[in-house]
Amino acid sequence: MKIIDAHSHIDYITHKHQSDVVGTVCCATAENQWVELINLINADKNIFGAFGIHPWFIENVSDDFDLRLEKLLQTDSGYMIGEIGLDKYKPDMDKQLYVFVKQFDVAVKLKRTVFLHCVGAWDKILHVLKQYKTSELPIIVAHAFSGSDDIVNKLLQYDNIFFSFNKIDTNGRNSRIEHISDDKILVETDGKSNIILTDLINQIARIKNKSNMGEIIFDNTQRLLKK
Numbered sequence: 001m002k003i004i005d006a007h008s009h010i011d012y013i014t015h016k017h018q019s020d021v022v023g024t025v026c027c028a029t030a031e032n033q034w035v036e037l038i039n040l041i042n043a044d045k046n047i048f049g050a051f052g053i054h055p056w057f058i059e060n061v062s063d064d065f066d067l068r069l070e071k072l073l074q075t076d077s078g079y080m081i082g083e084i085g086l087d088k089y090k091p092d093m094d095k096q097l098y099v100f101v102k103q104f105d106v107a108v109k110l111k112r113t114v115f116l117h118c119v120g121a122w123d124k125i126l127h128v129l130k131q132y133k134t135s136e137l138p139i140i141v142a143h144a145f146s147g148s149d150d151i152v153n154k155l156l157q158y159d160n161i162f163f164s165f166n167k168i169d170t171n172g173r174n175s176r177i178e179h180i181s182d183d184k185i186l187v188e189t190d191g192k193s194n195i196i197l198t199d200l201i202n203q204i205a206r207i208k209n210k211s212n213m214g215e216i217i218f219d220n221t222q223r224l225l226k227k
């Protein structure tokens with residue numbers, strides 16, 4: 001099987017640890033990781049970089065973080081944006097929203113894929129998405145997706161959405177994976193070494209009753225990365 005990890009972090013480059021994995025989307029989560037990620041990408045063509053400020057790390061953002069992000073992304077057309085988003089269990093939702101929207105604006109302007117962190121804030125995210133014309137929205141990856149079927153349906157009105165999973169709870173709410181079409185599914189470790197992507201894909205293949213789920217997911221990742 002050939003796999004690309006659709007969401008990891010700079011301290012876990014998945015293809016260096018898991019034999020089926022041939023590439024890793026690596027998300028920076030704060031400005032002080034951006035240079036380190038550039039260095040990693042320059043040393044390894046199988047790392048696909050996303051730059052951003054995570055909602056957990058908004059406290060010390062620089063005044064011009066959005067301009068810095070835009071300038072950085074202009075240096076390489078392959079650079080993406082992430083991990084950005086909203087988290088209702090973390091402080092200062094107003095600032096989270098401000099930092100998220102500023103970064104999302106950059107993604108729209110430069111047409112770059114966004115890796116989205118959303119915990120308990122889908123209504124707010126959907127409200128933000130409505131502020132743009134559907135045709136101008138970038139590709140969006142809902143990372144570690146755990147929203148309801150209702151949220152799935154609302155998100156599926158956008159062509160450019162992917163759903164990325166790092167665990168499958170076959171007894172519980174992750175039965176949602178049955179409702180998401182095969183061409184929208186991705187797998188990820190989120191930087192956790194105990195998540196073995198080959199096993200995860202085999203689980204999804206069983207739920208979907210498809211023996212070629214690995215190939216489908218690999219193709220999805222290729223579309224995402226436009227390679």
Ligand SMILES: [Zn+2]
Pocket residue numbers: 007008009027083190
């Ligand atoms: Zn993450």
